[in-house]
Every structure is written in structure tokens, then in C-alpha cells.
């Protein structure tokens with residue numbers, strides 16, 4: 001009878017997976033990593049892609065807004081670059097020293113007997129460095145990151161002038177402004193009647209695209225209807241809601257359409273979502289007897 005009672009409670013549990021964004025969700029915006037990231041992306045656009053400095057703010061805003069990430073937007077409008085080179089430039093100089101071990105969050109996470117998975121647009125290297133700095137290694141079953149959703153891409157533009165150029169020309173590091181292959185997105189939006197239609201597509205798969213979220217759920221074998229998705233980005237929350245996830249907006253004090261819960265800080269999980277702990281006593285034993293740890297879902 002005791003077994004039946006436990007089984008019934010297990011069945012009534014609303015969630016069986018917690019899906020977490022990483023940046024600005026598991027640590028606060030005040031660390032300065034997001035600002036550092038933006039600065040490095042803009043430096044990359046100037047130094048590596050040769051984009052005029054005067055255009056950088058407008059261009060990066062438009063690309064981020066319309067493509068999910070500036071990187072996805074740069075590829076869409078015709079810039080060609082090595083993904084690993086981009087990531088190492090953008091993340092290599094981040095103020096990682098500002099990320100301190102968070103034993104409070106670690107103990108909260110470890111007290112929750114659910115599958116726990118990271119879903120980030122960043123690359124695998126950044127995710128593992130950040131999680132290590134936060135002292136959250138071993139808290140997650142796996143990491144879905146940039147490489148999980150996007151095949152490796154090396155620039156088709158050679159860095160070596162003496163090397164024969166056997167590749168299709170897609171962009172130029174020396175004179176990109178003369179390159180008619182680059183779509184003028186600033187010009188596009190300066191026309192009053194132009195909207196998102198007519199924009200070139202990006203080959204990069206990332207949040208907030210619903211396709212990206214659905215692909216991530218498939219890779220990690222996650223049922224959205226039994227999963228709580230923690231995110232600081234309003235548009236990612238809204239896409240997550242559209243694919244059926246329960247959602248938690250993190251780092252904000254006001255809720256938005258599409259958010260089932262709102263937390264000013266990830267440390268407030270217990271107060272804001274007490275039902276997560278209600279099933280703890282019942283399921284603890286069962287989960288740890290059956291859970292199989294997995295490293296990452298990186299497929300690239």
C-alpha cells in the first residue's frame with residue numbers, strides 16, 4: 001500500500017525536468033559578463049570583419065533583434081567566419097574572475113530530484129568555464145550549446161594570401177564595404193514599409209527560434225509539458241511557452257506574457273516555486289536509484 005501511495009504521488013508530480021539558460025540566469029547581470037560580451041562582439045565586427053565603427057551599434061542591435069544573436073545575423077547578411085574563431089575572440093577576454101562559486105545555488109540544485117539540463121546559445125567552452133567558475137560542475141545531466149545545434153563551420157575566406165583560393169568567395173576581410181554580397185540591413189529598415197519579410201535567412205540555429213528549442217528538446221529527450229524552463233530573456237521565454245514549456249523568467253521583478261513564474265534572482269527558487277520541493281521526499285530515492293549521469297549533448 002505504501003508503494004501505491006508513493007507511486008500515485010510520483011505520477012502527480014508536475015515536472016520531471018528543469019531546463020536552464022546559463023548567462024544572466026544562473027548568475028546576475030551585475031557580473032559584467034554580458035557587457036563584456038557585447039564589447040567583444042563589436043570589436044570582432046570592427047577588427048575581424050572590417051565593419052565601419054560608426055555602423056556598429058545600429059548593426060549589432062538590428063542583428064540581435066532580428067536573428068536572436070549578433071553572430072546569427074552576421075552570417076545571415078553575408079559575413080563569413082570561423083565559428084570557433086568568433087567564440088574564442090568573444091569569450092576569450094571576458095571577466096571570468098567576476099564569476100564566483102555559488103554554493104547556495106549548488107545546494108538548491110542538488111536538492112532537486114529532477115533531470116537538470118543547460119540550454120545556452122553560447123559555445124561549449126564558455127559553458128564549461130562559466131559552470132566551473134560558479135562551482136556548479138556536476139549539477140547538470142548535460143549541456144545543449146551552440147555546437148549541439150550547429151555544425152562546425154570554417155571560414156571560406158583564407159587568411160593566407162599566398163594560398164590558392166579554391167573556395168567560393170563569400171566575403172572579404174580587406175574590403176567588405178565594397179562587397180555587394182553583404183545585405184544592407186540598416187538600409188532595409190530605414191525604408192518605412194520594410195519589415196522582417198525580405199530579410200535573408202541565417203544558417204545558425206539558436207534561441208529564440210522555436211525550431212532551435214524544439215531541436216534542443218529532441219536532442220535531450222525532454223517533454224516540454226513536464227519541463228520548467230528558466231530564462232532571463234523575455235523573447236526566449238515567449239518562444240519556450242509557444243513550444244509548450246512551463247516558464248520561469250529570471251532576473252526581473254515584473255512578470256510578462258508567457259512567463260508562468262518570475263524570480264528576481266535564481267536563489268529565490270524555493271520561495272517562488274515551492275511545489276518543486278513538495279515532491280522531493282517522495283521522489284528522492286527513486287530518482288537517485290535510476291538517474292544516469294550524462295556529460296554533454298554536443299554532437300558537433
Ligand SMILES: [Mg+2]
Nearest residue numbers: 021023024232
Ligand atoms: Mg541568458
